[in-house]
Amino acid sequence: MERRATFRAPLLPWLLVLPQLLIVFVFFYWPSGEAFRWAFTLEQPWGGGREWVGWQNFLEIFVSTHYWASVRVSMIYAFGTSALAIVIALLLALFIDREVRGSRGWRVALIWPYAVAAPAIGMIFRFVFDARAGVFSLLNAVSPGFWDPSMNGTHAMVMLIFAGSWQLIAYNFVFFLAGLQSIPRPLTEAAAMDGAGPLRRMRDIQVPLLAPTFFFLVVINLTDSFTNSFGLVDIMTGGGPARATDIMVYKIYSDGFKGLDYSGAAAQSVILMLLVVALTFIQFRFVERKMRYR
Amino acid sequence: MSAIDLIGVRKDYGSQTAIHGIDLALPEGAFIVILGPSGCGKSTLLRMVAGLETITAGELRIGGHRMNEREPKDRGCAMVFQNYALYPHMTVAENIGYPLKVAGMRRAERQARVAEVAASLELGALLGRRPGELSGGQRQRVAMGRAMVRQPRVFLYDEPLSNLDARLRVQMRLELRRLHEKLGATSVLVTHDQQEGMTLADHLVVMKDGRVEQAGTPREVYSRPASLFVAGFLGSPSMNLLPAEVLEGGDTLRLAGGHLVRLAEPLAERGRVTLGIRPEHVTTGGLPARVEMVEDLGASVLVHAQLEGGAAIAFHSPAEAAPARGEELGLGLPPARLHLFDPTTGRRLAAVARAESAHRGLDFPVA
Structure with missing residues (x-):
């Protein structure tokens, strides 16, 4: 059935959506449009004249080894975080699904980490993973150089991935649990009658039926890791050591606001935006449509 | 000789008692129908036999062996669920073959067995389809096939016909009975439809409020109802x-x-x-x-x-x-x-x- 409101005055519907359109315009289309414009010009750091330079900003980025290194660490961070967050959340949800009572309370409790601001998480994890305090100082005393994220790039990246996935696990868990609970109970019972043990049932019945949730979360997590990781990086590593955690969003910030290269930063943000648009497109085009069973 | 023995079987959910100490001996090879209004505990009883619900007290024996602590798969029962519970991401052939796959049977052997079962249920042409592409009657037969493929000693049916329209229900009823004769296993069917109970059963068990009101052949139960409840429940129009x-x-x-x-x-x-x-x-x-x-x-x-x-x-x-x-x-x-x-x-x-x-x-x- 088609539901459609009809308005007699042709202006009224436009007036009704105007506030929303204004907000979207002011906070999204306008800045995005400016970013596009800046990406094709050279901006003066202190304002004033601007010069049209065409694709020059992009060419400079594409020949920069620093940029490609940043893309590489972004990929490592995004895939590492997403994989860890999805696997752990899936396991938690699978085991909790078997004995769930009062799942509502749990859901609220478990979504909290997602509501914690990234800098706060960054601060906490910085203390947790500090080489000179707690567990790691003991381990370092036993075997010097065992752990030091302020000196070792790999350690810094691992630390970031842990912190990033800690936040995403909460989010993923809620989706996986909801997905599991929407699988009709007789399906797992039928599998039990057919001789499958709990682990086998997870593998053959529950996980395959979670495929739509799974693909949705892959896309959301990747997008989130590419765009929302600024707070963590800024607090925990500042992009270091030696650019080992200089992921794309952080590089945009440091090139633009520290290096005062507004145009280069704008061009980078346009590329990142296109990446996110592409991921969203995949989400809508392929995932949402193909994952239907009934 | 009885196939299934229930000795003082009880089921409590917290302080609520769903099944009050039931004693029953279900004869080997018979078609047994457990009949009762909704909420009388008949499905719970069936699920306790299957191993999907724990038994609070009493003993369940299948083929003379205590089954209380056994996993569902070790009880020699197969079950057909009310909504068939077919795996939506598997084809008909994969659905029917799943119990064999879990049991570790080799692929070639498995396929032969699936083809044989499918042929006996006239599902041969549908083996490549997904459950979503089947009609209600066809899904019912796939569920039957999945139950048959392991050659169980006991078939359990949880209101298998309630989702079909009236005409198909009568047809599937005959088919169930025919299949029962052919397979020679013990069948236990749960229903709230007194007509289904009368027509299918060799042995009828009428339940109410977690207790057995009467058990016997449908003729016995119909002509000598043991209580007002049974008298009113069986027969249409009622007594x-x-x-x-x-x-x-x-x-x-x-x-x-x-x-x-x-x-x-x-x-x-x-x-x-x-x-x-x-x-x-x-x-x-x-x-x-x-x-x-x-x-x-x-x-x-x-x-x-x-x-x-x-x-x-x-x-x-x-x-x-x-x-x-x-x-x-x-x-x-x-x-x-x-x-x-x-x-x-x-x-x-x-x-x-x-x-x-x-x-x-x-x-x-x-x-």
């Missing part, structure tokens, strides 16, 4: 139940209108009883009644009438001789067809039919 009073001497009842009804055998009880008679057993006689409504059932008509004293009574009449509305007529209640119940406990008071004299000793404690 007429009239309040009455036993007079001194014990062999005569007085109905609400003051008319007397002779009994075949004297009762030990005195006072108020409930008299039951099935609509098909009411004859013509001297009991005055006024016709209130006539329902045409096609082959015959069902007459709803009011007895003197206000009690309602329904009976069958040949379509050609159907009485008119408002007509006064005389009804007869043949003594051999009467059922008598205690109106407070609901238990049966006395056997009536002489053919069942074997049981008389039980039913007539003191003459």
